[in-house]
Amino acid sequence: MFKKIIVFCLFLGITSCASIPKSTPTLTKDIINEGDAMHQLNIALVNQLFSERRVRLNNFITNSYTPTIIKKYQELLPADLDYKQELPNIIKAIVPVINRKRDSLQDLLLNQQQKIIAGLNSNFIAYAKATSSLQNLINASTKLESAQENALSSIKKLTANKVNFKNIESKMDSLLHKTGLDMGKLLKVEQLIK
Numbered sequence: 001m002f003k004k005i006i007v008f009c010l011f012l013g014i015t016s017c018a019s020i021p022k023s024t025p026t027l028t029k030d031i032i033n034e035g036d037a038m039h040q041l042n043i044a045l046v047n048q049l050f051s052e053r054r055v056r057l058n059n060f061i062t063n064s065y066t067p068t069i070i071k072k073y074q075e076l077l078p079a080d081l082d083y084k085q086e087l088p089n090i091i092k093a094i095v096p097v098i099n100r101k102r103d104s105l106q107d108l109l110l111n112q113q114q115k116i117i118a119g120l121n122s123n124f125i126a127y128a129k130a131t132s133s134l135q136n137l138i139n140a141s142t143k144l145e146s147a148q149e150n151a152l153s154s155i156k157k158l159t160a161n162k163v164n165f166k167n168i169e170s171k172m173d174s175l176l177h178k179t180g181l182d183m184g185k186l187l188k189v190e191q192l193i194k
Helices: 001-014 024-076 084-159 165-193
Strands: none
Touching: 001 024
16 A cells, blocks of 8 residues: 555656656757857957948048048148148148047947947846756756656556556546635635634
């Protein structure tokens, strides 16, 4: 009798969990690896985008901004100025202005790039934590399911397949359902009595 109770309790514990396909841990690992690769691709894409922006910025400084600055300085110079003699002084005055503008715009681009990458990294860290937890849960569930299968196989061997587990499971479900209904009725009676 005691042996049957132990077998029944083991069976109830074993059959109460949902089944996880055996390929799930591998599939989840593949999805995690794909997420890692996508993060690296996103970072590379942002870096490439800002690299292209720096090239465009340098082209703008060289082709548009510098000629405009030179023209403004020319307008400020007196008409009787000897340009050939004053050219080194003019260049000394213009180059720092151009360099400051280029540096400030490059810094702006760098700050934008760093903010975007920081956001991507922050999101990826949250994703990595969640997927790691999920992977651990799936691995644990798979190990538990394997242990359940081994225990069920041992129980079948121990009882020489004389115990009909499907029938026991069905009767337990019916008993639990009936008990739940009866408890509901008792609670209603208790409420009426109060």
